[in-house]
Amino acid sequence: MNFGGNRGEWQNWARTAQSNPVRRVRPRDEEGLAAVVRGAGDLRVRAVGAGHSFTGAAVTDGILLSLDAMTGIERVERRADGTARVTVLAGTRLGDLNAGLAAHGLGLRNLGDIDRQSIAGAISTGTHGTGIRLPGLAAQVAGVRLVTAAGDVVEASPEHRPELFEVARLGLGSVGVLSAVTLDVVPAFRLEAVEEPWPLDRVLEQLDGPDGLVEANDHFEFYWFPHTRRTLTKRNNRVPDDDVRPLSRVRAWVDDELLSNGVFAATNTLTAAVPALTPSVNGIAARALGARTYTAASHEVLVSPRRVRFREMEYAIPRAAVPQVLAEIERWLAASGERIPFPLEVRYTAPDDVWLSTAYRRETAYVAVHQYVRLPYRRYFTAVERIVAQVQGRPHWGKLHWLGPEELDALYPRLAQARAVRAEADPGGRFANAYVDHVLGAPAERAA
Numbered sequence: 001m002n003f004g005g006n007r008g009e010w011q012n013w014a015r016t017a018q019s020n021p022v023r024r025v026r027p028r029d030e031e032g033l034a035a036v037v038r039g040a041g042d043l044r045v046r047a048v049g050a051g052h053s054f055t056g057a058a059v060t061d062g063i064l065l066s067l068d069a070m071t072g073i074e075r076v077e078r079r080a081d082g083t084a085r086v087t088v089l090a091g092t093r094l095g096d097l098n099a100g101l102a103a104h105g106l107g108l109r110n111l112g113d114i115d116r117q118s119i120a121g122a123i124s125t126g127t128h129g130t131g132i133r134l135p136g137l138a139a140q141v142a143g144v145r146l147v148t149a150a151g152d153v154v155e156a157s158p159e160h161r162p163e164l165f166e167v168a169r170l171g172l173g174s175v176g177v178l179s180a181v182t183l184d185v186v187p188a189f190r191l192e193a194v195e196e197p198w199p200l201d202r203v204l205e206q207l208d209g210p211d212g213l214v215e216a217n218d219h220f221e222f223y224w225f226p227h228t229r230r231t232l233t234k235r236n237n238r239v240p241d242d243d244v245r246p247l248s249r250v251r252a253w254v255d256d257e258l259l260s261n262g263v264f265a266a267t268n269t270l271t272a273a274v275p276a277l278t279p280s281v282n283g284i285a286a287r288a289l290g291a292r293t294y295t296a297a298s299h300e301v302l303v304s305p306r307r308v309r310f311r312e313m314e315y316a317i318p319r320a321a322v323p324q325v326l327a328e329i330e331r332w333l334a335a336s337g338e339r340i341p342f343p344l345e346v347r348y349t350a351p352d353d354v355w356l357s358t359a360y361r362r363e364t365a366y367v368a369v370h371q372y373v374r375l376p377y378r379r380y381f382t383a384v385e386r387i388v389a390q391v392q393g394r395p396h397w398g399k400l401h402w403l404g405p406e407e408l409d410a411l412y413p414r415l416a417q418a419r420a421v422r423a424e425a426d427p428g429g430r431f432a433n434a435y436v437d438h439v440l441g442a443p444a445e446r447a448a
């Protein structure tokens with residue numbers, strides 16, 4: 001991306017959002033960032049992280065800010081129990097954050113599937129991983145520093161300006177530009193990864209109950225291959241630091257690069273050309289992913305490379321609704337004739353209290369549907385959206401969905417409050433864009 005202060009088209013990773021900002025600016029520090037906001041004139045301002053949201057969350061027609069020069073760990077405050085509170089500059093990519101924390105003997109409690117995102121971008125859309133006792137990233141935030149619409153630098157936390165804090169930590173950048181984020185982190189830990197292909201019926205039978213897959217594992221998820229009854233299951237659990245059973249480099253390369261990314265690229269290209277082959281290709285792909293067990297640092301287990309470009313929609317649903325939702329998706333696929341080469345991913349998280357969290361006060365399962373970048377996705381995604389609507393599914397703010405403010409109001413109990421906080425923090429819509437206005441409602445001054 002060109003951030004030399006020039007014009008220039010911008011597009012997101014998934015190629016689902018484009019914009020042509022008037023200016024692109026990369027401030028060196030917080031003072032420079034505040035000066036850009038103060039000097040924006042009539043232009044709207046929006047920060048972009050890694051551009052990994054599938055929605056138009058980071059789009060702007062005004063000034064596009066990259067915080068790529070504002071990175072690194074600013075402060076580490078250790079506690080007697082080994083946990084710590086760490087302040088990190090907002091542009092820091094998760095991969096760099098993980099490496100920086102590891103150097104201090106620390107780690108994030110949980111992570112999503114990739115580490116390309118910036119910390120500010122990741123929390124702003126409610127990025128999450130899997131683990132029924134673990135909430136998403138925004139719930140690990142203990143405080144933020146942000147540049148307001150007036151260009152002031154302010155701090156917010158549960159103790160100081162708690163309402164602003166709620167919308168700043170998960171609110172699509174609608175109340176200000178985050179310059180630093182303070183996170184609660186834990187001592188670094190190792191995970192044992194057990195990855196096994198399982199029949200779908202076995203997964204569904206063993207999901208629930210105190211000894212079930214969801215409860216009995218620190219991080220459980222599975223991928224279901226549409227048009228088959230096959231899955232790939234992933235069970236990641238904490239092990240002692242001296243339990244070192246690495247994957248050989250060759251095996252890691254074959255599994256991650258060749259099978260997960262390389263073969264996957266080939267199967268997607270093939271099924272895009274000949275859709276009728278999709279069911280048998282999915283069956284072969286599901287079988288090709290063999291079982292493997294290894295241990296590694298938590299972030300090395302939780303994060304994987306994603307080299308095949310795709311589109312995604314993800315809904316948070318009540319945990320108990322997973323079997324019903326999958327059965328309905330399977331019925332729809334059979335009836336519609338739609339052919340989907342990409343596996344569907346199911347994950348779990350703990351409830352939390354973050355106002356706009358997809359897991360707000362609800363034990364949550366996530367159902368994520370993907371489609372290869374060269375294939376149409378809308379018919380499949382909207383069909384799944386209708387299915388999850390029956391169980392009060394809440395859309396991930398960074399992934400494709402077609403809900404408007406009224407529907408979202410019914411799903412997110414704190415949305416009206418968040419809107420009021422935004423209206424007060426940014427009455428003129430300095431940080432507005434079409435997507436944010438669509439989901440949070442246009443600020444009163446601009447709408448009038």
Ligand SMILES: Cc1cc2nc3c(=O)[nH]c(=O)nc-3n(C[C@H](O)[C@H](O)[C@H](O)COP(=O)(O)OP(=O)(O)OC[C@H]3O[C@@H](n4cnc5c(N)ncnc54)[C@H](O)[C@@H]3O)c2cc1C
Nearest residue numbers: 049050051052053057112113117118121127128173178398
């Ligand atoms: C391949 C891939 C894998 C993914 N895996 C997961 C996953 O496992 N779990 C999950 O939950 N999600 C996942 N996502 C979604 C992704 O985590 C979110 O969309 C996340 O917001 C992207 O972070 P980003 O840094 O790219 O932010 P961007 O997409 O660039 O921005 C996201 C939002 O944050 C705002 N923002 C960015 N920086 C700032 C700032 N400094 N201050 C204020 N606002 C700011 C932007 O304006 C925008 O509204 C995945 C996406 C992709 C493409």
